[in-house]
Amino acid sequence: MFDLIDFKAMLVIALIFIPLEQLLPLHAEQPLTRRHWLNDVFYLLFNGIVIKFGLLVVVGAAMLLVERLIPPALPAAIRSQPVWLQALEVLVIADIGFYLAHRAFHAVPFLWRFHAIHHSIEEMDWLAAHRVHPVDQILTKSASLLPVLALGYSGEAIFIYVLIYQWQSVFIHSNTRIRFGPLKWLLASPQFHHWHHANERRAFDKNFAGQLPLLDLLCCTLYMPDRMPEKYGVDAPVPQLYHRQLVYPLISETDAGPVSPAVEAVPAAAKPD
Template sequence: MTELLNLKAILIVALIFIPLERLLPLHAGQKVLRKHWINDVVYLLFNGIPIKLGLLVLIGSLMIGIRAVIPTEVEEYVQAQPIWLQAIEAILVADLGFYLAHRTFHAVPFLWKFHAIHHSIEEMDWLAAHRVHPVDQILTMTASLLPVLALGFAGPAVAIYAIVYQAQSLLIHSNTRIGFGPLKWLLASPQFHHWHHANERQAYDKNFAGQLPLWDALLGTLHMPERMPKAYGCDDPVPSLYHQQLAYPIRSPGRGGVSGPPQPSGDVRP
């Protein structure tokens, strides 16, 4: 039954984003069945299993220790607030955790190898949002969810955060020219996130937030010019198939050449 529901959700999402990307394309010449689309379908269908298991084990283990040190009064205070306020707070807290984890994946050479899989995307669309190495996703989502769960936010508030995160993740990767107007400084948009994936020197290590550009503005990593990027991807030698990409972080050479996050010299493109 769960798998059936997942397939229905995938179909609904596809029926929303495929027409949207045809009606309001950012890159009009990009095909629906663009390069490596089959590989990203494999991510969409199968990547969720190891990610869910990894999150269950890691967050479950960490919560045992956290529950022992956080006073119950904290949870009582948080849950005494209305759900709408908890949801806003949960998004703020979770996205700060996401920002810090994401920035760390860019800064630490070994972690960058996992994150380079996501940055190997050369044609942005809703489907490409799923191309994430399980280790990358498990650690990043743990950094997002753990403080939210540790503080005791109510289930409905956490669910609202999860729904908003999933929807926004698909939208910001999509091949659409949807503009947010003045709200682009408040909510992550395709313009904001496309620059994170840009293979242009001035865009390296920018726009780490998943939902709120606020964190990038406060921490000095915001980059959102009026024009859109001309090229996406990274120069790392990331293979093109799912099973090869899973093994790439372990089998790839050490930092140097085009491997690893960008260097101050400007020789590497993330």
């Protein structure tokens, strides 16, 4: 049901991060098979199929409209640059799109219901990166990829970005105590992203960037104290089985409980990603 290349990538990621979390754990008391880990394995194995199809439809349809607005000379000029420079530009442009989409999923109550699935994880590890509702992932990735595709960046540069994104997204969720020192302000780390998932009021709606904390610094949404969070997750009840999580965002708030205890005053108040 998933292609061989994806299976090999999943296997390599597991073989790297499972031992890494045992050797350098952030929360040493956390078991390898933490709560709901089988549910997240299901996300790992099958969610990608839906996301790839959705991306093909959304980005493909959007490209038909957007590419007509781009002067032909611009993509030609962009592709004339060295691949390494294109890759850096793609990283910045794509992460700006990711930041804006991610922030929207926190700010808009209906979108938050999709994103709450990802935030419902209460024990961070490499598998946590894969618990993402398909609608959330499709729209967020579309916001990242559409600008760079429309501008005509080379396939090689976009591939470098996708590779960095895939590995870094797993790493920043991992249960590791690895820190980046002064580089923590330039590159997203577990220290940066764990605070996005922290269930502490001061950390709510912070650290939206995928790779570049500088975006949060510029937008006044950066929160990275020296200590690490002790509690993750959301207060609102979120189901813990894949099929129930898929339909959870579409269930009325009356049936599923409020998104946030302060949703009317501060829409994202109980949303710790």
